[in-house]
Amino acid sequence: MKFVIFHGAFGSSDGNWFPELKVRLEELGQEVLVPQFPVDKWNDITTMNETKYISKQSLSAWHEVFKAQVLPFIGKNEKVIFVGHSLGAVYILHAVEEFKLQLDSAIFVSAFLDKLGKDWQIDKVNESFYKTDFDFEDLKKRIPTSYVLYSDNDPYVDKQHAQLFSRALESSIIFVKRAGHMNMEVNVNELPLVFELCSTRLDLSLYQRYLKHRTRYDAVKKTSSGEIKSIKFPFEEVVDEGIFHFRNIKKRGFATFLTSYDIWDKEEKYFEDARLAAKRIDDFKRVFVVESSNDFKREKLRNLIAKDIEAGIKVYLCPIESIRFDVPYLDFGIWDDEYVCIVTYGKDHNFEGEVELNSQSEILEKSKGWEQLILSKSTAITSASEDIDKFIASNYGKSEGID
């Protein structure tokens, strides 16, 4: 989706909540343009005579910027969402009409159509934009979904203006109690509600939905367009990620499990959710990477394997020696072929390690290579008793076998 954010009179493309919204959308792989339109300075106009002052801000001047910057950005037949603040809202209607645009949707914050009647300076610079006789029937087709946000203590825009705007365009009206003009003057430097409304229009990938789901992470790799391709977070939050992907995967899952890491034994919910996912999707493989045949003396490990098999997870055993030098990360999962989750542990197999989620295509391809290699060295099993014993006997010999 492409987004264009329109500032208002006396406004700036890096003011209010615009930069924050831009970054958050870009992190989810969306393209965002925030053009700067010609505006006036409050002091310039105030010190001049109202009739003599010639405003830099005018409908035609804004259309020039629109033609130069916005039209090339949005291209043809692209899905586009316009977000406008204050004067930016009514300007969006002018632009859609003038350039015969089709939008996916629009969000209008502190919107109005006609004269505000508060400060003469504002009405002076906005004069060429005020209009109530748009062809609203046509606009409704061009902007089929829209939101109008207004506040009850907006010092510039009375709520009747927002109501008129939303009625004319049949917008969904959203009331934000005591948020003023929803600008920097009242500290609205971020407006998560607008971001959430934008998100309702997006087809996010599994990876992007997880980014949105998390609130804390270190962004490790960003593309030049600002999209986050890789994040890291502390190991103790790995279960949160696991439960998320198990609830959401649609196509396939692949994961390894290191048999000596008994810190996982207590994470029953994690494994329970994995089994629910396996019932939903056909292709779910778990490879138990065996460090020592003694690991199978742990009752919990045998139980885990038995339950996985019963739930339809395709279970494999792989001796660690056969892959140790070819696969750089032994604990990883690939979810819906969208991202790889790599877990590194602290000393003593404890929870001081780190988790990395990576959606870069080259890393994904590499990790699929590790998957193939591991599977080629693995033995598929269908029982947690006989097959494991056979595996131990053939790989570790009778001497090391279990009692």
Place this chain on the structure above:
Amino acid sequence: MQLVIFHGSFTDVHTHWFPGFSQEMTQFGYSVLLPQFPVNSFDVVKPPSDASFTPKQSLSAWMYTFEQDVLPKLEKDTLWIGHSLGNLFMLHVLDKHPEITLVGAIFVVPFYKEVNKGSPHPYQFDVVNNTFYRDSFDFPKLIPQLNFSYTLYSLNDPYVPNTDSLNFAYQLDSTVIPIKNGKHLGSHLEKFPLVEELAKSMIDYSQEANLVVNVE
């Protein structure tokens, strides 16, 4: 400020986005009531022809729970959030208790009557929802009780057709918000930031965002 969540059929309040949502909002300083109403497990529900089966879930059982567990704890400033059948139940409560007025309401995938009427759908839903179905409320009386409301619906909801949610919203003069790929906006979600933000906006945004409030 208080938030009350009304879950839907077959639902344990410890599932869906309810715990995650409650946690977030509690951190913001709101009190959250998350009552568990009597529900059946999907697997035990018998077809309507089986007279021996009486579902635990019924309008009267839910009303009893509400009046016992929720009504005494209701605060003056209360905002209600419903999911699926919980929305319809909210209307029954407001209808029976005209003294209750809300700060606002958020309806998530609401409906009045049996969904997909006339086309095949699992009988289990109708068996447990039957006593709730009603579309003849006194709407002009309910609308001021709600004060301001939103209706969220999902463009790929497997259970509730969009037209049912839209009709619900239309009768109650509720602002509609369509959501792409939202499924039933239920069990697959662990959080629901849109509902969090809508709730904060209805309550008092200046407190949430540390706004400068003397703008007037």
